Amino acid sequence: MLVVMGRLQRVSGPVLDLLIPQRCAACARPGHGLCRRCLRAAATLRCSDGAPEHLAPGVLALAPFRYDGVIARAIRSVKTPGRHAAAVGLGELLWAEMAPRLGAAALWPRTWIPSTRARIRARGAEIPRLLAGSDARGWLRRVRQVGEQKARAGHERRRGPWGDFRCDQLVPYGVVMVDDVRTTGATATAAAAALRDAGARRILVITLAAVRNPNGPSANSPAEPYYA
C-alpha cells in the first residue's frame, strides 16, 4: 500500500488529470467541459452578437456567452481547488463557439491574461491558460501582485491596473488574448497595453463569458469587425 501511495504521489498535475474521470464543470455529472444537459442550458446564454466591446484603440473584446446560469457555475467551479481539469473542455467549447466569428484572427497566436501567483497557488492551475489551449504562448507576466498594490502610495493607486502586466519580447501585429470572464474590461485593457508596447496593433480579447455593459453593446462597440 505504501508503495502504491508513493507512486501516486509522484503522479501529479496533467497526468493525474487524465486518470480522474471527467466531470461536467457545472454539475459534476460525467462529461467533458459541460455535460449534454448543461450544454443545452448554455445555449440559452449565447450572446448572438458576441457581446462586442471596444476596450481601447485596436482592442476588441468578444465572448460567446453571458456570465449567468450554468456558464457562471462552470467558471466558478473550475476555480475550486482540484476541479480545474474541466477548464480544458470549457476551452474547447469556447473555441468551437468562437470559430465562426474569428475571421483572420483565427490564425493569430493566442496568449492569456496571467493570474496572480496567489490565485495559481489557491486553484492549483491557471484557468485562462487552460482555456487558451496548449498552443498558447505565455507572453505576459504580472509585474505587481495584489498584496503589493495595497502598499502603493495613493497617487499611484489611482492610476488603476495600468502597468500590472509586462511583455518581455516582441509580439506579432495581431494577438488573441484569453481570459475567463470580462466584467469591466479594466484587466484586459491593462494587459492589452503591455502587448501594444511589445508591438501588437490588433488585439482580440476572448473570454468564455461577459457581463453585459449596462449601456448596451451599441454604445461601445465598433461598427464592423476590425480584425477581418
Ligand SMILES: [Zn+2]
Ligand atoms: Zn452538467
